Amino acid sequence: MTAVELGLPIVRGTPDVSARPDSPLLVDRFGRVAKDLRVSLTDRCNLRCTYCMPAEGLDWLQKDELLTDDELIRLMRIAVVDLGVTDIRFTGGEPLLRRGLEQVIAATAALEPRPRMSMTSNGIGLKRRAQSLKDAGLNRINVSLDTLDPDRFATLTRRDRITDVLDGLDAAREAGLEPVKVNSVLMRGLNEDEAVPLLRFCVENGYQLRFIEQMPLDAQHGWTRTNMVTADEILTMLSSAYTLTPEETPRGGAPAERWLVDGGPAVVGVIASVTRPFCAACDRTRLTSDGQIRNCLFSQGETDLRALLRDGSPDSAIADAWRATMWAKAAGHGINDAGFSQPDRPMSAIGG
Secondary structure, eight states: HHHHHTOOOOOOOOGGGGGGGOSOHHHHSSBBOOOOOEEOOOSOOSSTTTSOOOOOOOOOOOOGOOHHHHHHHHHHHHHITTTOOOOEEESOGGGGGGGHHHHHHHHHHSSSSSEEEEEEETTTOOTTTTTHHHHHTTOOOOOOOOSHHHHHHHHHHSOHHHHHHHHHHHHHHTOOOEEEEEOOBBHHHHTTGGHHHHHHHHHHOOOOEEEOOSOOOOOOOOOOOGBBHHHHHHHHHHHSSSOEEESSSSOTSSOOOEEEEEEESSSEEOOTTTTOGGGGGGGGGEEEETTTSSSSTSSSEEEEHHHHHTTOOOOOHHHHHHHHHHHHHSOOOOOTTTOOOSSSSSSHHHHO
């Protein structure tokens, strides 16, 4: 689906910021307001998922390139207090690799008004930290799990750590980081036969499953549509074992379409970024671990807030730069448009 099919005009070139309304919020030219901030805490990861990065890993950012805790907290304060952000999702890389994670969460929880906070993790190390994350103020967590088969997990992630992930899920539930959500990517010829088993596992354990269409965000730039299992295929597979009823609650800016499983209360979601784009309702703004603002996951450009932080710029200048970046947001990500170009940065560097 193209931006035109979404009912949104395509605007090319640099927009005239003087046309921006006098609003403190992160508004764009299409009436959207970004209130959901995705914060990447690190580009590093302790897995080597085949659809994300090569076996040897990537060239990680150097310590002095990363935002310090104080810089990170300052930007989140600006986002919440000055720009109207209400939800913050901590991502990576793997956010559990960030030193001082609990302190960052606690400082964010102390902001007024207090934002809702979640985190996306691969689950490695979550067992021993789930309670401390909850105590620091984290509300809920998403854990990535693409297979229930130990051998297949080791093949997909190049690490034999499935027990750690399953233990982390249990610990998150026990700590009250609910709803505990499981993110799964199905890939043709690898794990597409696990749609039903993954849903059964989540229903039996009280987790909420989200299938995510594989997106062109791998470091190797090897993504192809032929390897991607589509939302329609996923729903067909699930419907062979369960009765799925569309949830009546308005979706709003949520990325997942949701269905009740056998009448509820269990639900399953599908994030169909490729075949059913939801750009028209997108409410996200993204901060990378090195202080760059991205107005779209697939953006080709970034705004360097780290430089403003380090040259002594006041909060007002940083907020204005952030507002201008979001005002320039395109109508849609353009995956299905002719001439689409995958971002240079992979998902591990951008943040989920």
